[in-house]
Amino acid sequence: MSQTPPAAAPTLQGQMFLFRKPELLTREKHAGLGISRPERPFGFAEAVRAVPLTVSEVATAMKHYPIIFADVKNPLPLAVVGLIDDDNLFVENTGDWDERAYVPGYLRRYPFALAADRGSDLSNPRMAIIVDEAYEGIQQGGTLPFFGDAGPSAEMQQAIDYCQQYERDRAITQQFATHLANYDLLADQVAQFTPEGGEAKPFARYIGVEEKRLQDLADDKYLELRKSNILPILYAQLMSMGNWRTLMDRRARRYNLTGDEILQPRKTA
Incomplete structure (x- = not known):
């Protein structure tokens, strides 16, 4: 009598942003392990300048970050969190994220x-x-265990549920990017900063919505964007551009920089 062979264990390929040692979570390898609050909870993200966003987050994220797109051909949204240096300006000295x-x-x-x-x-x-x-x-023996007696712990199941929801949002975001790429609305742009008493100088290049192209879009194309719910994302991206200034001010306050120093890389030992 033939038997159905057991399913092969999943295999992991490729790289994942911010993950230094990604591994499949299994009881065989991770039983007894869990998560406790580390000394620096967001230390893993303190050296990044941008973080991926899903389209469902853009309306909220635009209040705090400049939002840009990763690429013209695959315009996935990103929240800018750092400038000039590889320092995340929203990770505090304590390793916590800015609570505001x-x-x-x-x-x-x-x-x-x-x-x-x-x-x-x-x-x-x-x-x-x-x-x-x-x-x-x-x-080992972390406050939030990975596994219980019958499978994932209650805390781990919550994490799994969130990952599943995030994956659904990510898939919707990819659909958005694929659709947006069909329109000629994005372009390379330059962010500038004017130090007090100085002249405007560029400090960042990014991909964003070209506002005039959006204004000049044919009526039928504009209607297509409205019906596909892409327009709110585009306008949110444009409105978020005011956060370049607040991000630069945040950098100046953190490192006590003034004048042209604000536009210079920091000198580190």
Whole structure:
């Protein structure tokens, strides 16, 4: 009598932003482990300048960050969190995120993520939970355990549910990017800053909505964008550009910079 062979274990391929040692989460390897609050909760993100956003986050994120797009051909939205240096200006000296600012979902789901098993049916891939084993909060007997007696702990199940929701949002965001790429509305742009008593100088290049192109868009194309719910995202991106100034001011306050110093890389030992 023939037997159905057991499913092969999922395989992990590729790289994941901010994950230093991504591994499949399994009872065999991670039983007894859990998460406790590390000394620097957001230390894993303190050296990044931008963080991925889903389209559902843009309306909130625009209040705190300049929002840009990753690429003209694949315009996924990003929240800018650092300038000039590889310093995240929203991670405080304590390692906490600025409590007044929105925390992007990509960071809130860390150190977990949902990934497709590359060895499964591509039309209906199996999904697996990934954990960054390098995260400082992972400990033997952690406060929030990965597993209970019958499977994932209640806390881990909440993390899994959030990863699943985030993956749905990510898929919608990819659809948005694919659709937006069909319109010639994005362009390379330059952010400028004018120090007190000085002249305007560029400090960042980014991809954003070209406002005149949007204004000149044919009526039928404009209607297409409205019906596809893309317009609010584009206008939110444009409105977020005022945050370049507040981000530069944040850098100046953090490092006590004035005049042209604000536009210069910091000297580090």
